[in-house]
Amino acid sequence: MSLKERIEEDLKKGMMEKNEPAVRALRMLKTAIRHAEVEKGNPLSDGDVIAVIRKLIRQRKESIEAFEKGGRNDLAEKEKEEIKVLESYAPPEMGDEEIENFIREIINKIGASSPSDIGKVMKEAMKDLKGKADGSRVKEIAEKVLSKKE
Numbered sequence: 001m002s003l004k005e006r007i008e009e010d011l012k013k014g015m016m017e018k019n020e021p022a023v024r025a026l027r028m029l030k031t032a033i034r035h036a037e038v039e040k041g042n043p044l045s046d047g048d049v050i051a052v053i054r055k056l057i058r059q060r061k062e063s064i065e066a067f068e069k070g071g072r073n074d075l076a077e078k079e080k081e082e083i084k085v086l087e088s089y090a091p092p093e094m095g096d097e098e099i100e101n102f103i104r105e106i107i108n109k110i111g112a113s114s115p116s117d118i119g120k121v122m123k124e125a126m127k128d129l130k131g132k133a134d135g136s137r138v139k140e141i142a143e144k145v146l147s148k149k150e
Contacts, residue, residue: 003046003089004033021081029086032056051130053090057083058134094133096141102129103142115146 001009007026014022032052037044044052060079067076094102106112106124121142122135129138 003049004044007033007049007089021078022085024078025082025085028082029053029056029089047130050090050132053086054093054134057086057090060086091132094129096137099129099133099138099141100145103138103145107142107145112146115143118142118146121146 007029011023011026011030014026029052032055033044033049036048036052040048060083064076064079064083067073067079103121103125106121107117110117110120110124112121118139122139125138125142126135129135
């Protein structure tokens, strides 16, 4: 069963069980997947769906910060509930050490030698790390490793 099918089934199940946080999060996720498919022009792979999930989790975390600053803890709690639901569909992200080892392999493979090669390294790295690690963390680690190469 694909990830999209699992989400669809869990949405139906959540509706029958009247699990409002799950229904709210899964409807939002389903809509985001549909938008991504329209943008892409064809159905998303499980890796692409995971990337959409990670994006939504990141958005929820930003919203939580804003709600807490604004004193709207009730809305922040709703966002936290949605994050719990979304995280159940995404595999755990890679740790910094794993990312760094992966980046080192890519740097050796493509022969990158300076921070100016960051574009090449990122292009190659994100092919395999999409959905497994946050792109900004990967870039930060790649820049650190490349700056030591000089």
